[in-house]
């Protein structure tokens with residue numbers, strides 16, 4: 213069984229994907245980390261994330277980089293969003309994601325193009341969203357919890373810039389896939405969002421069984 217979880221930055225899709233993984237006993241891949249690793253590798257190589265050849269060269273990153281806490285920063289998220297517009301970069305990361313998705317026993321992947329490109333035949337597809345203000349507030353709280361000094365206005369601006377870039381790019385833009393259910397977490401606690409996600413997945417699986 214493959215479950216696809218897509219959505220914009222800080223919508224809560226990673227939290228939901230992990231909870232679905234625990235509920236259904238499936239491994240989870242946060243595909244954003246792959247793009248973040250490319251962004252960080254470009255930075256370390258003093259390359260230009262907007263230059264396709266520099267970004268493609270960085271796709272050959274060392275797997276150990278996936279554990280680097282630096283991947284979690286807003287700055288690297290923004291670099292990831294810049295390298296992810298290049299078609300050759302997206303192509304270079306496809307096999308790894310599809311191999312994970314098609315492993316025996318099934319898998320859950322979260323990202324931007326899981327239900328549209330990586331696994332369009334997924335058994336269940338959820339598009340997680342939340343208002344820009346709520347998402348910025350979550351990032352703000354995260355930063356405070358980690359001892360940072362966040363600025364709400366710049367968090368809002370970063371999220372809006374990332375949404376625009378992710379939704380308007382030519383290759384695999386962020387959009388709600390055919391057959392996906394929308395889950396707006398703006399006014400939901402994590403527990404409530406997870407319960408709704410499980411109910412949506414169960415209903416999609418049941419519809420497939422009956423079809």
Ligand SMILES: Nc1ncnc2c1ncn2[C@@H]1O[C@H](COP(=O)(O)OP(=O)(O)OP(=O)(O)O)[C@@H](O)[C@H]1O
Nearest residue numbers: 221222223224225226227350354397400401402405
């Ligand atoms: N329903 C919710 N209510 C309150 N906080 C939430 C909710 N869902 C997620 N969060 C919190 O918001 C933050 C971002 O959530 P999460 O990492 O799951 O988002 P994401 O969409 O995977 O982000 P990104 O794609 O940018 O990595 C986390 O601190 C998480 O605990």
Ligand SMILES: Nc1ccn([C@@H]2O[C@H](COP(=O)(O)O)[C@@H](O)[C@H]2O)c(=O)n1
Nearest residue numbers: 221243244245247292293296323324325
């Ligand atoms: N399937 C994906 C996943 C991510 N991206 C790009 O990476 C950026 C960072 O992703 P996070 O989920 O870690 O925030 C994101 O803004 C996208 O530009 C992608 O293109 N496809």
